[in-house]
Amino acid sequence: MxxxxxxxxxxxxxxxxxxxxxxxxxxxxxxxxxxxxxxxxxxxxxxxxxxxxxxxxxxxxxxxxxxxxxxxxxxxxxxxxxxxxxxxxxxxxxxxxxxxxxxxxxxxxxxxxxxxxxxxxxxxxxxxxxxxxxxxxxxxxxxxxxxxxxxxxxxxxxxxxxxxxxxxxxxxxxxxxxxxxxxxxxxxxxxxxxxxxxxxxxxxxxxxxxYGFAWLSVTFEGMADHAGPTPMHEREDALVAASDVVGAVRRLTASGGEDLVGTVGSLEVEPDAINVIPETVELTVDLRSHDDDVVSSAVDRIRREVEWAAEREGIDYRLEELMRIEPxxxxxxxxxxxxxxxxxxxxxxxxxxxxxxxxxxxxxxxxxxxxxxxxxxxxxxxxxxxxxxxxxxxxxxxxxxxxxxxxxxx
Amino acid sequence: MxxxxxxxxxxxxxxxxxxxxxxxxxxxxxxxxxxxxxxxxxxxxxxxxxxxxxxxxxxxxxxxxxxxxxxxxxxxxxxxxxxxxxxxxxxxxxxxxxxxxxxxxxxxxxxxxxxxxxxxxxxxxxxxxxxxxxxxxxxxxxxxxxxxxxxxxxxxxxxxxxxxxxxxxxxxxxxxxxxxxxxxxxxxxxxxxxxxxxxxxxxxxxxxxxYGFAWLSVTFEGMADHAGPTPMHEREDALVAASDVVGAVRRLTASGGEDLVGTVGSLEVEPDAINVIPETVELTVDLRSHDDDVVSSAVDRIRREVEWAAEREGIDYRLEELMRIEPxxxxxxxxxxxxxxxxxxxxxxxxxxxxxxxxxxxxxxxxxxxxxxxxxxxxxxxxxxxxxxxxxxxxxxxxxxxxxxxxxxx
Structure with missing residues (x-):
């Protein structure tokens, strides 16, 4: 041959x-x-x-x-x-x-x-x-x-x-x-x-x-207020909660499993104005591993991190699993x-x-x-x-x- | 009268x-x-x-x-x-x-x-x-x-x-x-x-x-790569750096001066796709106080936070002062x-x-x-x-x- x-x-x-x-x-x-x-x-x-x-x-x-x-x-x-x-x-x-x-x-x-x-x-x-x-x-x-x-x-x-x-x-x-x-x-x-x-x-x-993966969509609903006169303790800032999740995804990849990778690839802010506190932030989370248990555990952890971030800021959230593909x-x-x-x-x-x-x-x-x-x-x-x-x-x-x-x- | x-x-x-x-x-x-x-x-x-x-x-x-x-x-x-x-x-x-x-x-x-x-x-x-x-x-x-x-x-x-x-x-x-x-x-x-x-x-x-205020524009330049095959230690994720700054602005308001308020109101991600590592993030920072020295110190601190966030992720950044109004x-x-x-x-x-x-x-x-x-x-x-x-x-x-x-x- x-x-x-x-x-x-x-x-x-x-x-x-x-x-x-x-x-x-x-x-x-x-x-x-x-x-x-x-x-x-x-x-x-x-x-x-x-x-x-x-x-x-x-x-x-x-x-x-x-x-x-x-x-x-x-x-x-x-x-x-x-x-x-x-x-x-x-x-x-x-x-x-x-x-x-x-x-x-x-x-x-x-x-x-x-x-x-x-x-x-x-x-x-x-x-x-x-x-x-x-x-x-x-x-x-x-x-x-x-x-x-x-x-x-x-x-x-x-x-x-x-x-x-x-x-x-x-x-x-x-x-x-x-x-x-x-x-x-x-x-x-x-x-x-x-x-x-x-x-x-x-x-x-x-x-x-x-790799198997999970795609999550997370929406935080805060309150749009003027960035000047609104005291810090009265704020419901959706972007502060969203940023906590970005950080949590990064930290999780250091401890969540040998081959776990995690990414927040999309993040959109409303109303997205320099002097307005963000009311709504929609972000995505992409979690991957060749070990399905690792993906599942990572999803569970991010669910809790989202909940904690929302509670910390006193705002509402929605979390949706967009896609879940097994390894x-x-x-x-x-x-x-x-x-x-x-x-x-x-x-x-x-x-x-x-x-x-x-x-x-x-x-x-x-x-x-x-x-x-x-x-x-x-x-x-x-x-x-x-x-x-x-x-x-x-x-x-x-x-x-x-x-x-x-x-x-x- | x-x-x-x-x-x-x-x-x-x-x-x-x-x-x-x-x-x-x-x-x-x-x-x-x-x-x-x-x-x-x-x-x-x-x-x-x-x-x-x-x-x-x-x-x-x-x-x-x-x-x-x-x-x-x-x-x-x-x-x-x-x-x-x-x-x-x-x-x-x-x-x-x-x-x-x-x-x-x-x-x-x-x-x-x-x-x-x-x-x-x-x-x-x-x-x-x-x-x-x-x-x-x-x-x-x-x-x-x-x-x-x-x-x-x-x-x-x-x-x-x-x-x-x-x-x-x-x-x-x-x-x-x-x-x-x-x-x-x-x-x-x-x-x-x-x-x-x-x-x-x-x-x-x-x-x-x-209040006097400062408006900053910050751009982080990372590298867009596929969210699956790119190992965590090879990433240059502009959104991770940007999130550090959102957190830093919030923390600073607790220590930067009695009446200091700080907001990241606008944040835009490119290419903004669920499975692509963010290459470019542009965000704004709004810092206000009735004490001009407090605003100035806050700007200095955020400059350093931006530098640290970029260095942590190994990426480039640009910082521009858009507006500075005295109290x-x-x-x-x-x-x-x-x-x-x-x-x-x-x-x-x-x-x-x-x-x-x-x-x-x-x-x-x-x-x-x-x-x-x-x-x-x-x-x-x-x-x-x-x-x-x-x-x-x-x-x-x-x-x-x-x-x-x-x-x-x-």
Whole structure:
């Protein structure tokens, strides 16, 4: 099986051409789900799929599949892929390398004249990022049965356009049912979005699983008064309580569990005026760990911290759990197959747990699943400056190619 | 001089009619400076001024003066008034009672056939609130020489319309020069905007002066990274630093000086997403005291707290002093005249220092100045629920009427 070689230049040329679609001035891409730029990216991808001899199928969620026949075409396929939607002004690598890498793998197989026992499918999932339509990973979520199709199609963006309407508009509302089907396995190549690989000077990693997380929404309701004449002891300042929670989240990460991370990412103040005491503050809390008990304990603690902060300031609060995703531990055989392929390709191996969610998290409900990570420079992602050394992208595709050949031979 | 009596019903009818202009559903008014509603309010006021026999003058800043002749019309006048612009969805009393109260006083004098030695002028200052055009108290500020006319006319609102353009648009760009002129004294009746009078069950107070204050703008520059895969020790979270400052401001008010108040009223997070570590946080600090040294020490301490918070998180910061206003101590004779009038009218007297700035703060640069406060229910102001018992409004106008008669006789 040594004659199958991926072509780094062909892959790079496609990567370059692809990222001209929705390119931003600072070297990123702006291709949010179902935007015009996202449609152009989908169009290009389908063209390339067809040129590579793949049979293109679009499902009801606009997930795009390109299928390469197997010798035993009746067997469940090996599925590989990721997504081509981006953050607003996001980076070039996130999602794209997994889809274009998958395409490169089937082309390399065809170049080498290698037929595989099982069919291979390359997929591009809809709305992975979740910046335009919430929740994120909507395409793979419906595919895996985590969401109803109707729920997903009715999600609206900030301007009231629904996912279903926009999917029709860009011409990607397909006929193929979007629901779980028999798959032999799923593998996803993705950038790490954290700094661990780069810090350790490694090119590629086997992903063991994905952190579980909880998303909380907290609202403090104080009293807006003039910042001058209102004595300190009469104040009901929602921002003072909110700041206590920001501090509490940070402190909790030092004691709440080995791998616990916690973030207050969004915080909004009303009326937000220099001389008015904040009346309402709405903030979010993001708590993650690979240990579900750690996430649960952290949620309990933050509930109490919110209560204490409100009581300290004498104000009201509401706390809502927006999302609670259990940690994933990928199929042992899939993880070991990736590890072995890393070693076989001559790279130093390591295992990582993903702090970010991925389409692979939902696919793990459908079939044995694994992931391959390549480094993110300084851990940066979701930004135009996101960068991965090209040799590391190539390493990731090489490893995944080897994994696919093994799995497709089963 | 006992035959001059203000007419509470006439005053109330005007108050009711006036507050139908720009009325909001929740019982407030929405008449920001130079808006259409502000123009209508000005039109009505000018009408009433003329009906009351006052000579109306509009100056270059759109400040509206109504003048009642004195026996010695060459002598500098007694000036009374306040403002009729409002916050967005503000209250009915703030500013309005000082202007309509002033009008009622000259009508009461005329009803009683009382001529005064000095002329009396009633004024409505432009843009006291500063919600549409910053800084606030722009009309009285230019009048007192604190700002250049050109600076004031070039101030733009959020949509880029300048104060000068909008003043022309509503027809209130007058010819009268806006600059300091000889005034015998200035008095302003206003709601307290704090809870002290209500808490003590008092109807009216003599204002000794106005708190000085400092406004700071602080920006923390961290690094936006994914809230999942970024280890805690690699984070540069601008919101964690900002929260330290919110806490530091609150703590400082317990130790920084007897009457020190401190508020973080505005705080904005970028990119403000649930799963992204905050990169940039911009916040404001409002520090006030009647003791200028206390304000200065508080500013120094917050500068250091900002530096410490940035260093703790390993991020950059910028700190800018937006405004620094020295405390005011009003003319002793003016304050004592108000006190004596309160006593003469049969109310229990007290002195207060104003936590909020007022047009009177600038007028204090031009002539001997005093103020009369009436209670604000629960200290609420700048909100639709702002309320003052009508009997207290009347008490304030009675007291001011007595003060004006004495001063106009000098």
């Amino acid at each position: 040594d004659d199958v070689e991926i072509d780094p230049d062909r892959l790079y040329d496609r990567f370059e051409e692809f990222n001209r679609i929705g390119a931003t001035e600072q070297g990123g891409v702006n291709r949010p789900a179902l935007s015009d730029a996202n449609r152009s990216a989908r169009d290009r991808l389908c063209e390339w799929f067809r040129e590579a001899g793949l049979e293109v199928t679009i499902d009801e969620m606009g997930n795009v599949f390109g299928r390469r026949e197997g010798e035993r075409d009746d067997l469940p396929p090996v599925l590989i892929g990721s997504h081509v939607d981006s953050q607003y002004n996001g980076g070039q690598y996130d999602g794209v390398i997994g889809v274009l890498g998958g395409l490169e793998i089937v082309e390399a197989l065809s170049d080498a004249g290698e037929r595989t026992r099982r069919p291979i499918e390359v997929v591009s999932w809809s709305n992975e990022e979740g910046v335009r339509f919430q929740p994120d990973m909507l395409g793979s979520g419906v595919f895996a049965g985590a969401f109803d199709l109707e729920f997903a199609l009715s999600r609206a963006d900030g301007e009231g356009n629904t996912f279903g309407e926009e999917l029709e508009r860009i011409g990607y509302a397909g006929d193929e049912p979007c629901r779980p089907r028999d798959l032999h396995c799923y593998f996803e190549l993705h950038v790490e979005q954290g700094p661990r690989l780069e810090r350790r000077g490694l090119s590629v990693a086997a992903v063991e699983g994905v 994933r531990t990928f199929d042992t055989d899939c993880v070991e197959t990736v590890e072995a392929a890393i070693e076989a390709a001559g790279y130093e191996g390591t295992r990582l747990v993903s702090g970010a969610g991925h389409d692979a998290s939902y696919l793990d409900d459908v079939c044995p699943t694994g992931m391959v990570f390549v480094p993110s420079l300084e851990g940066v992602s979701h930004r135009e400056s996101e960068f991965t050394e090209w040799s590391d992208v190539v390493a990731g595709v090489e490893v995944l190619c080897e994994v696919v050949r093994q799995k497709a031979a089963e | 006992d035959d001059v009596e203000i007419d509470p019903d006439r005053l109330y009818d005007r108050f009711e009619e006036f507050n139908r202009i720009g009325a909001t559903e929740q019982g407030g008014v929405n008449r920001p400076a130079l808006s259409d509603a502000n123009r209508s309010a000005r039109d009505r006021l000018c009408e009433w001024f003329r009906e009351a026999g006052l000579e109306v003058t509009i100056d270059e800043m759109g400040n509206v003066f109504g003048r009642r002749e004195g026996e010695r019309d060459d002598l500098p006048p007694v000036l009374i008034g306040s403002h009729v612009d409002s916050q967005y969805n503000g209250g009915q009393y703030d500013g309005v009672i000082g202007v309509l109260g002033g009008l009622e006083i000259v009508e009461a004098l005329s009803d009683a056939g009382e001529r005064t030695r000095r002329p009396i002028e009633v004024v409505s200052w432009s843009n006291e609130e500063g919600v549409r055009f910053q800084p606030d108290m722009l009309g009285s500020g230019v009048f007192a020489g604190a700002f250049d006319l050109e600076f004031a006319l070039s101030r733009a609102d959020g949509e880029g319309n300048t104060f000068g353009e909008e003043l022309e648009r509503i027809g209130y760009a007058g010819d009268e020069p806006c600059r300091p002129r000889d005034l015998h004294c200035y008095f302003e009746l206003h709601v307290e905007q704090g809870p002290r009078l209500e808490r003590r069950g008092l109807s009216v107070a003599a204002v000794e002066g106005v 005011r101590t009003f003319d002793t004779d003016c304050v004592e005249t108000v006190e004596a009038a309160i006593e003469a009218a049969g109310y229990e007297g007290t002195r207060l220092v104003s936590g909020a700035g007022h047009d009177a703060s600038y007028l204090d640069d031009v002539c001997p100045t005093g103020m009369v406060f009436v209670p604000s229910l629960e200290g609420v102001s700048h909100r639709e629920s702002e309320f003052t018992e009508w009997s207290d409004v009347v008490a304030g106008v009675e007291v001011l009427c007595e003060v004006v008669r004495q001063k106009a006789a000098e």
